[in-house]
Amino acid sequence: MTDVEGDADRLGLDVAEDTHEEIRMSLTGKVAIVTGSGRGLGLAYAQQLAAGGASVVVNDVDQQVADDAVASITAAGGKATALVAPVGPTETARAxxxxxxxxxxxxxxxxxxxxxxxxxxxxxxxxxxxxTVVNVHLRGTFTCVREAAVRMREQGEGGRIICIGSPTGQRGNFGQTNYAAAKAGIVGMVRTWAMELARANITANAVIPVAATAMTETVPFFKQFVDAAARGEQMPPFARRVLGFGTPQDVAGVVAFLASDAAAGISGQAIGVGGDRLALWSHPQEVATAFQDGGWGYEQLSEDFDSLFGQVLQSVGQPMPEPPAPAADKAEKVEQR
Structure with a gap:
């Protein structure tokens, strides 16, 4: 079974009998916009949607990059056009x-x-x-979704809103105040839009990807896996399963699924995907509660807080497991014993 077929089985999709490399979906006749789709994850999403039958508007700030993305889609038999403009301003969303x-x-x-x-x-x-980061990620998501929602509601046939989040927005990350704020805000907006757009049969979901891209290649922990992907090598099980870290193509199937009719009943969710891992993120919720007649003052808190909540304080950041030792190192340790 190929990786593509395995993804299809996990997501309940049908694989075309005449090919082992293409997931067929009910996207024929649909029209999609994918912002930031000139390269990386965005390009993978646009290519997957087009392969499923959708016509795609590619967006990037670089004309040549956008044109190359469109060419890659049309060369594969898909339909696409490009709009070159920075995401953030309302004018770009309308365009x-x-x-x-x-x-x-x-x-x-x-x-x-x-x-x-x-x-x-x-x-x-x-x-x-x-x-800059908040304008592109958070405001850009807001302005584009607002314009899309207006159009979809006018059409009266429902629609699919898929917003890309990040583990940083879910857990935080050192050195990324701006990015964490924007990505957390995106998921918060998605939950709100799921309620507001439900009567119009428009779903809104967030995808939380972990993949080898220009953004993750600067993270030292992921560098060896990003380099391996760049060389066309298969990532090891530690990356794909333990870390849930893979290629942009590993994420694209989830985006296409959420865009399809098969996902009509899924809305307001944050779905994590990377490598061989598919996950559903929980919404923030209370993990413990306590009550005090008359409310909580400084004295009561200083006396009782640790006993009440000390054992359930929440961690921050993404936990990174220790990578397995190379085979040579393992052999040496066995000999030393």
């Missing part, structure tokens, strides 16, 4: 929706993927560092 309608007649799917990084610790982060 993207207009491009979908003018080129393909409608809009059914929006994937908000565009993003940038300006990593540095809190005390060194400038206003521009913060504003």
């Amino acid at each position: 993207l929706v207009a491009a979908a309608v003018e080129s393909f007649g409608r809009l059914d799917i929006l994937v908000t993927n565009a993003g940038v990084l300006r990593d540095t610790v809190l005390w060194k982060m400038s206003d521009d560092d913060f504003d």
